[in-house]
Amino acid sequence: MPKPLRDPAPIPAGDADPADPQRDTLPLIAFELGLGRPRVLSLIGRQAAADRWGESFGAAAPIAQAAPSSCATCGFLTGLRGALSQAFGVCANEYSPADGHVVAMDFGCGGHSEAAVVPESTELGSPIVDEYAVDQVQLHPTGSVPAQSSQHDDEDEESAVDEEAQLGHS
Numbered sequence: 599m600p601k602p603l604r605d606p607a608p609i610p611a612g613d614a615d616p617a618d619p620q621r622d623t624l625p626l627i628a629f630e631l632g633l634g635r636p637r638v639l640s641l642i643g644r645q646a647a648a649d650r651w652g653e654s655f656g657a658a659a660p661i662a663q664a665a666p667s668s669c670a671t672c673g674f675l676t677g678l679r680g681a682l683s684q685a686f687g688v689c690a691n692e693y694s695p696a697d698g699h700v701v702a703m704d705f706g707c708g709g710h711s712e713a714a715v716v717p718e719s720t721e722l723g724s725p726i727v728d729e730y731a732v733d734q735v736q737l738h739p740t741g742s743v744p745a746q747s748s749q750h751d752d753e754d755e756e757s758a759v760d761e762e763a764q765l766g767h768s
Contacts, residue, residue, distance in 0.1 A: 644681055651686060655696050657704040665706025666713070673711030675701070 628634060639647070656662065669675045674691035677683055678700070685703055689696040694709035 639681075648682060648685060651700045652702050655689075655699055655705045656702040659705065661695065661708070662704070662706045665708050665710070667710045668704050668706045669701050669710075670703040671710070671712070674709070675703075 675687040691709045
């Protein structure tokens with residue numbers, strides 16, 4: 599029976615052991631198809647699993663209907679192996695409601711890896727200064743500001759408030 603596929607360190611060309619199965623070789627393909635294992639999931643079992651997974655995390659789910667994109671193009675999708683690998687994967691987005699669940703490729707949750715892409719900044723042009731136009735600004739309604747001390751202004755304001763208060767109470 600072939601060894602299970604693991605990700606070993608890369609082997610330099612010409613140094614591979616011919617007895618050790620490599621990716622995409624007949625023994626590993628046969629092992630993935632279930633040949634050599636005493637028990638495998640039947641077609642009916644795979645279909646039942648796909649139906650269960652598709653009900654909660656498939657294209658018909660309300661959240662998937664509102665999502666802008668599907669899991670098939672998401673960077674957080676981790677693929678499965680075997681017969682259901684073309685239709686399902688596992689979500690690895692910690693902010694998604696589907697995190698850690700098997701999701702259909704056509705499912706979507708709004709937590710897509712491209713959803714939070716920061717747009718490229720555009721370079722601002724140089725400021726436009728109009729040096730020929732003159733804005734006339736009136737500083738005081740009479741056109742001039744009386745030259746009085748600030749202490750005298752405060753006393754005038756207080757006396758005006760006192761006069762208004764007396765008029766209102768009489």
